[in-house]
Amino acid sequence: AQKVTQAQTEISVVEKEDVTLDCVYETRDTTYYLFWYKQPPSGELVFLIRRNSFDEQNEISGRYSWNFQKSTSSFNFTITASQVVDSAVYFCALSDADYGQNFVFGPGTRLSVLP
């Protein structure tokens, strides 16, 4: 069975601090996809990144970066120089390569960035 764990329920940081959100996953599949979504207070889920299980290259997009480590089954998300607008709930998700019923979300991490 697939499972996604986000051990950090809530994190608070002060603006401009760096923060890392942890994501650990479990799957028996050799091909799978990992995602991060952001859910601001408005409630809509915003796609941030998708990573193929065969691509372990880290990715940077502006202040966001992702560290994919297959050896530890982790896909951590770092925000550098955090801003108040980064305050949201962040969800990590896992999908197998088959037809989508095995799309599993983690419980989410609520990030509060204080001014």
Added chain:
Amino acid sequence: EADIYQTPRYLVIGTGKKITLECSQTMGHDKMYWYQQDPGMELHLIHYSYGVNSTEKGDLSSESTVSRIRTEHFPLTLESARPSHTSQYLCASSDPGETDEQYFGPGTRLTVT
């Protein structure tokens, strides 16, 4: 840019009423999903569809039903709303291509009094 729409955005309704939450997407995606989420909490898959005339129940048991008569439309119906149905309902769709990324609608916040 994803084009997936949900109406209404907010709904307050009395116990026992029948309601239908609408979800439409213009991307031609075969797969569509309904999730139930309490504010800031986990998403729970309640229904999904692989295409027209295909519907399946998700991981979380739900008293709602869905239909998929057209590719672009995936409405969710509660025959008799109860206070325990108060939640946010998120609709999503995905293209069964390489990545299966899900695109989400803005959600419907339902309150049953």
